[in-house]
Amino acid sequence: MSATMSTWRQYYALTKPRVVQLIVFCALIGMALAVPGWPSGSEWRTIGAACAGIWLVAAAAAAFNCLIEQHIDARMKRTAWRPTARGELSPRQALVFSALLCSAGAVVLLVWVNALTLWLTLATFVGYAVIYTVWLKPTTPQNIVIGGASGAMPPVLGWAAMRGELGAEAWLMCLIIFLWTPPHFWALALYRVEDYRRSGLPMLPVTHGSDFTRLQVLLYTWVLLAATLLPFLIGMSGWLYLVAALGLGLRFCWFGWRLYRDYSDELARRTFWFSIWYLTLLFAALLVDHYAAAWLY
Template sequence: MNTLEARPPLWRQYYALTKPRVVQLIVFCALIGMALAVPGLPSGAEAAVMLAACLGIWLVAGAAAAFNCLIEQRIDAQMKRTAWRPTARGELSPRQALVFSAILCAGGAVVLLVWVNALTLWLTLATFVGYAIVYTVWLKPTTPQNIVIGGASGAMPPVLGWAAMRGDLGAEAWLMCLIIFLWTPPHFWALALYRVEDYRRSGLPMLPVTHGSEFTRLQVWLYTWILLAATLLPFLIGMSGWIYLVSALVLGLRFCHLGWKLWRRYSDALARQTFWFSIWYLTLLFAALLVDHYVPL
């Protein structure tokens, strides 16, 4: 079979550039922000705004992901985790990736401006710049705290969702943003621990490369406790009820337990388990916020 025959269809290559799993989680968190911004079930008009906001945010997030693949083409080619990406394999040229990213970004901007509101548009574009430029081009290759500082842009989806429905920036939205911000370091450092050789080959100064495994594992464990404390705030300020509180405690204590085990007796398998649990953790935590919003106890 020749190289051309072995390649996936062109649409699949472009779709892969958008990092679908990451974007799905982004849109999900934005949707939770939208739902919590509306008292009770959304009306027909509100549901239409939600749909448009999800589409616009998906398009701009996909554009940022495609731009990230373009900028990190050389780095991706050196890492097993990312070597399959179309840009890393040379299946899509830099020009194709750039044009694709621009089209997605422009389309998302139009959707947000016309069918949502200008505040959501500018916040979403600022998030694009934060991830695609500030994080990818500047922070990631220069500091081991790249995930901590750059996590601010990745934590914005609930704020975008809230702004889409309210047209303002409520404290509840920033609290959800804080939770994602504190979740990001233990999530990515767990990945970096078992992919450390990939990052070392690529030259990226990830924390396990610059400060070693034990120090990184301690940071993961400490962050899980800080995160647990932050997840109690929605209940303490009356934003959520008992369903959320119980969920936050159960999920948070499990995350802390995994962090403790990771620190005390490391294995790649445990780091991988912690990484995948962190994804489910955030998904279930925000799902609990949604359930609690509609079924208060």
Template sequence: MSSLASKPVPASRWSQYYQLTKPRVVQLIVFCAVIGMALAVPGWPTTQQWRQMLAGSAGIWLVAAAAAAFNCLVEQHIDAKMKRTAWRATAKGELSRLQALVFSAVLCSLGMALLYFEVNALTMWLTLATFVGYAVVYTVLLKPLTPQNIVIGGASGAMPPVLGWAAVRAEVGYEAWLMCLIIFLWTPPHFWALALYRAQEYAKAGLPMLPVTHGNEYTRLQVLLYTWVLLAATLLPFLTGMSGVLYLVAALVLGLRFCQLAWRLWRQYSDELARSIFRFSIWHLSLLFAALLLDHYLKPYWT
């Protein structure tokens, strides 16, 4: 009786497929895309723009989920060797490679069709390029070959605000590229903080992550340097007139806190501190973009 009670209950088939989409990662992607959409509209969105934003969000979600599922397919054997990913249905063999491939293809096709017919062709092509950049260039080519994989591959992960802006305007302004730059510079310290306390797992999986190839101390220095460059980049929206004082205060508070944590990590390493920085980095980006949105709607009342 006790052995039956302790036997793990297998996840439902729908749950297994849903896990492949990396929901928490995709939520942050769509959130940043929505911020790009909102900032592309000078005032409150019109009814037509609300429809574009809704369709754009759904389309971007579908394609991002498809890229995540394809990533799980390609890294099936790598995921099985790492504690943080061994639970995925592809790593456990609960879903076959064909099932994951078909699932990814269906999601991608639906997302592309939705973006093309309900949003605009530019957004569809940019989103497709982002899919290829992450699923193929980063996952297949860069990740197993170079410790700079996350830096180069981060370009595709930084695209959501550009996609959101294009969904509303059918063109891309400098403001969208500023948001893209912020995410691009945010990605290395965010990911390397994770890689630091997961270095042994990456080494076991045979992946040339920076802590594996260049060591703990060098990676900590890179995290510190990137946080300062990131802080400088987050000031650009204010300096270019894109945002106001509310955003500036948020960028300084969040950025200086990130730099402080990175300084502590560089001076004296611990796995717990690396975990704290990884968790804080997610809050940093979320709150920074939320401040951009809030500033966008409050700024007219202050000027």
């Protein structure tokens, strides 16, 4: 029994649960904002099916990523524990697991959501698992910037699930995640630079050095702050969101400035973890603002 549970835990680890949870959360925000007011009973069923389908396909992409990068993961302290890197799960097991998850997610999205969401989700799978993992990540220090396009898609998937079409609001949320991705990952790469150097991946701190990377983090935090004001400026959100966006954004810029002026691995680690809370709280504020406006007006 314990051996069976251990095997299931290994499969579960392949799905990168924390990453997938954030993906589904951002997709859920896109779904909620696509519906004026509180969702109806049928809309709740669509939301549940869309979350399940997106989770399955995102988990499949994560498992495929672990399969492709098993030898790289084995050379990095941060990822050496993964079942594929340790040889606890074979490449065939990881591939079959990924294929089953992707197939199940595709069926859920096609049958209980809509075809547009299915194709967009599968395109995101290809963008992350193939274009980013196989091509961009090992070949260019701009891998995070270019590959971030697929990681920024969850709100678009959520919007498509509820509307059956794509709206400007969905793409604006996508833009915010796209601009958040580089400072988030480069903060990690700064204090894990030796890991990336051993792995052979051309991450920006390895190819261009710490000073240049820290400058990029600082610049991106300010550009991100400007982008997060757009929902308020176009009437997509209200004052509650604006206050949250300004407070969180200025805090992120402060981290970027300190990182640029007085670097330490501990500060880079704190910046990385703050960036995760930043995105979570920013989108939560967008959600709360949406329902507050519906309740007030």
